[in-house]
Amino acid sequence: MKNLVAGNLFTLIPADLPQEKFDILLQTPGLRLERIISTDQATTKGRWYDQDTDEWVVLLAGRAGLLLENEAKIRIMEPGDWVLIPAHCRHRVEWTDGEQKTVWLALHYK
């Protein structure tokens, strides 16, 4: 049996975050689960994420604006909001909260 592993999604968050912080919580050949912490960061202007795998992502703290290429409006993401982003659905983070940390949990899977 593998060792147990445990943690908390809301701890070990550095006070200063010049860049987004990605922590891999779980990785197997078929999936990757990661915690992402953002503070007032956005995807670089004009850039889009275009991923080979589907992504299920939930915002757990903070607030963000998520734009999917095939949608007219930015999605305002608040705690508990999740969205399934199919592979190759281009998307970008327009903004994240500047006052508090934004915590995401993202599951990338094949």
Added chain:
Amino acid sequence: MKNLVAGNLFTLIPADLPQEKFDILLQTPGLRLERIISTDQATTKGRWYDQDTDEWVVLLAGRAGLLLENEAKIRIMEPGDWVLIPAHCRHRVEWTDGEQKTVWLALHYK
């Protein structure tokens, strides 16, 4: 491209919950992601969960006591706490908060 699907983990929670509520958020041949809502429920006395797949589980709201067979003490789970429960590591929920809803997100995977 598949349709987008979206939701919120903290909505659509019935006020009365005589039993735990399980909602499958995502299912593929390799994984199942589910939201579990509990109120003052526990695993039946003397019963253990014994699963064929690994489970990564996080508590997002409320509070619970989780007992893993190979640990001496009950783990007190608070918001953000997660634990990886390997397949066939027997475990049970000793108690969940009686005052508020307890919300779990569980990822079962092969």
